Amino acid sequence: MNPEFLQLDLPQRLAGRVALAHVTVVPMDAERRLPDHSLVLEDGLIRALGPVREINTTGMRVIDGSGKYVMPGLADMYTHYWDPADCPLYLAHGITLVRTVGTPFQLAMERVAERGEFPSPRMITISPPIDGVGPNGRTDMPRGVAMTSPEQAQPLVQRFVLGGYHQIKAFSLLQPENLRALGRASAGAGVRMTANCPNAMTFEEAIEAGASCFDQLHNIARGHLRSDAPVPERWDRFDPVPGTRLDFAAIRRLARFMAERQTWNVPTLVFHQRGGLSPAEEMADPQLKYVSPSSIKDWESTLIRWARRARLDDVDRWRAAARERAIAFLQVVSIFHEEGVPLLTGTDSLNPWNVQGASLHEELANFVAAGMSPFAALRCATAEAARFLGDSERWGTVAPGKRADLVVTRSDPLRDVRALRDIDAVFVNGYHLARADLDSLLAQRAALAAAPPRLPAVNLLQNTWVERIVGAETGRIAWRHSRLADGGWLIEEQHAAAVPRRHVERRNTRLVLDQDFKLQSCAYTVDSFAGSEMGQIRRSARGEYRITLKEVDGSESRDTVTGDSMLPSERLSSTLWPLLFAQQSPRNAIVPALDVEGGNLVVMDLRLAMKDKGCWQLSVERLTHATEQTYRLADDGRFLGMQEMMPLLWLRELVPFS
Template sequence: MEALEVPYTSKCTRSALACLERRYFVRMTQCEIHAYVGATVIDATGAPPRPDQTVVVIRRMITTVGPASQVPIPPGALVHDVSGKYLIPGLTDMHVHSEAETDDPRHFAGLYVANGVTAVREMWGRPVLHTIREKIESGELLGPRMTIASPLFDGEPGLWSDVPDTPIVTVTSPGQARRAVAEAIDNGADFIKVYSRLAPDAYRAVIAEAHRRDIAVAGHRSDNVPFLDQIESGQRSFEHLFGGLLPATSSDVDRLEAAMAAIRTSPEFHLGSWLKQITEVEWDAVASYDPTAASSVFERLVAADVAYTPTLAVHVAIDRPESIRLDDQRMEYLVPGTPESWGFLREQIYCGGGRSIEESAHHRDLLDRRRATVAAMDEAGVRLLAGTDSVGPGLFPGFSLHVELEQFVAAGLTPMRALQCATLEPARFLGRDDWAGTVQADRVADLVILDADPLVDIRNTQLIHSVVVDGYHVGPDDRAHLLATAQRIAGGDR
């Protein structure tokens, strides 16, 4: 059957005109059956790779996975010869901030899909994200499956309270906590996002109200509540490796957590002054690292079924800001003012107005400690989730998830385990593992087809031939179109 150029839509007959007017184009086919023949399937279950397989997709679901010599091709199927290629599940970025830098959501949505990212967890809820999700779900826009947080719940002063256009919800009492949770649910949040400066009574009230209303809580740990208490509180995931994780692995944990609670931030750049002070606590924690204490923390995380999203990609940028390159080729996909905004964030927020030679050396060593901590958590059985914190300095929507996978392997994880942290583990965390996250029959057809083996070199996840999003095939030409469209939009051409 011939492939035709039509607007992307899951309801083509009803929505084609609307899609045409909005210029959302990808290559689609008239048939609803696809057969991918000849690839090595890496299904992310942990099973060995299976060469020369056929994967049959009918509408949006995988119906058959098996040896090419044994699987019949259904009548009317569009056959894709992917011999010599590698087929993995679609990737999930579990920590993104899809900033509305343009008024055209094809920008970041296209960058995600072109990079094989078929699902994201938005960690800062904004009304525009819900509108974009509706367009994706209706078929009006090609984009990843989205899970959307509430706005940030933080204490007073909030770490982002002095940065323009960064709305937060200030929660300083149990009453405010209850109202904030109720309002977030009314506004469509999938989970509650908590932040670093919540006071103990406010934090516990958020957790209690969220539990009462059956909505999950994820985000930062509070500086003001012992980490072991937070693990037992019911918070489902913790984000980033700065803050309280390293102090919790110290032999002097009580003193270091008291030091965290004593942090007082400076007006104008609350987040920058917090990062500088929390780094001092972390460096103190490295000097008093206790393997027994660390093992105890990791065992508690496992027992409570709490996940951790390390976001090593952002720690590379924070701990080694010299790695941020403004001549990076991927800058062409970001809006023209990006270098200036990155410069501000790098100097005033990440570096707190400047670093001494000694502070820079401490940060370099801290990155190594963070990687070692990720390896230790993985060995202990902690559920790790791949996330990037894009679009901060040095980070790019879609592209940076591949950097995160590289960092996981650099930390000591196997390529298979790194892949699982972006496929199987997010599906488990989000309650989708019976229909997503692996290449198996009766799973949704979110797939990435690679030109080289990612188990030999994890960087091969970047060698993308084609992508399947919710059953829809995005071939090499379509990927190029998505990237070109994102580049055009970033440059101001709609």
């Protein structure tokens, strides 16, 4: 753990044995209460549990739990835990385990959390979304991994399983034959395949292909529309209209099919509800004090993007359809519960107006509104979550030998799940967070959200640029360009960044280029809270580029590309391009560039074009997203600024620091 990248004053882990005495235990193995009990906790485990009179607490620190209730910590089984500074939001709401879509950073952070280096929910990191490509030639999400043929299934599953990801995540644009291949490869590796149901398939077809859990209810309308409902010309997970036209008799047949096969569902009702809120309702949420203004602007852009995806002409129409769909989805969950479909609580936070932590309490209330008892709803966030992960022996209920990941409430959660909105304390992985600790962490998190991002230090090199995303300063790039004796160039860059919805990091890059700006070598490190990524690229005398890479999660890889020398991509160097445009003035050229993708070297086609006097454009198409950057230069070649529209409709700008 690198504390430079987490600006929170954190409590210390417990030392020695601690007893929680005179508390009512809600073990969640059955609908029962154990009054006036004591628990002995040590090293993050429950060492003893029993009536107060039977537990000897001599020599221990004793916490009086009189009038309080203790139950297992909650699990958010579908969220996006991308920033360690979000830990207060989860913990203050009793969430002691999260299942998150992953990257190497999430894997590394999972290990930091498991070692108890900071108070955090435990993490279950699933693979990046494995996706097909749509009509635009790209994956649905910028962080997706493109799969366009069944032959890719085995190496993809092997790569992610060996990397330490707990499950394989299939996504919306996969074609049926590719999902079936991915299902076979996952089964062969002994790992669960979970899915956003692909647009081209029904839930039943995806289950037959090997999906054992659906994250969300996207695409459930396919094959389950009312007879009078028109079939969409193109299915899209962000089109809410089909979800308003469900045939609930068909949904009940689907529920029986899923129950028979024990196919799980994380419906994320709160995600669907939040998208349908009016602007006034959105901005009235007190939880927004934990969200940065740039993220809120991002949410506004996101709803515009979703409305366009649904081919609706304005956001208000999209919101209205989303509200109606959310009502229908609540009925779907009610039917699923009645028919015995195994359900899990999840939120898909941080998505528009859906703040981590409090949103899980809303989801529990949704489950009760769908017809569950408080006990049944809480099981979906505790014991059932452990069963889904095959980990019931270690957590999910309160018993000796199990993890001491616990929530202490001031009223009975079996009477009303809203008891979890009044938490007295949380125990997680050896930490005891009393109410005062939780309040302190929340206050610090609110202060972080309200202030400009706290960037890690960069050395003062020759020049500095400021990075802005949706109008807010999110980074600094310090750089120096030096001419070498052979006419080539040495480019040094330090880029400190706090991109919305991500963690803070600092990238240090050193490139050696020939006089035509072709790459000869590149060494870079990316420092973050969870560790460092380190890469080294060299060009050999035999005309090969070779990379040695160590990811932040500790995995190592090597790769080689043979060919002529080429430019570095715009991801390997941010500051090269004004220099190149000023020196070479390319008017309309397509040139190869070397890039790093998923630990491998890849060759991309860069389009470089002069759009107007002093205005150049750089564009590149990737399977995950398209990049188009516009640079402005003064007559003397000085850099004036760069703009690009990022994949999530974020406007990114670079300007000289003044």
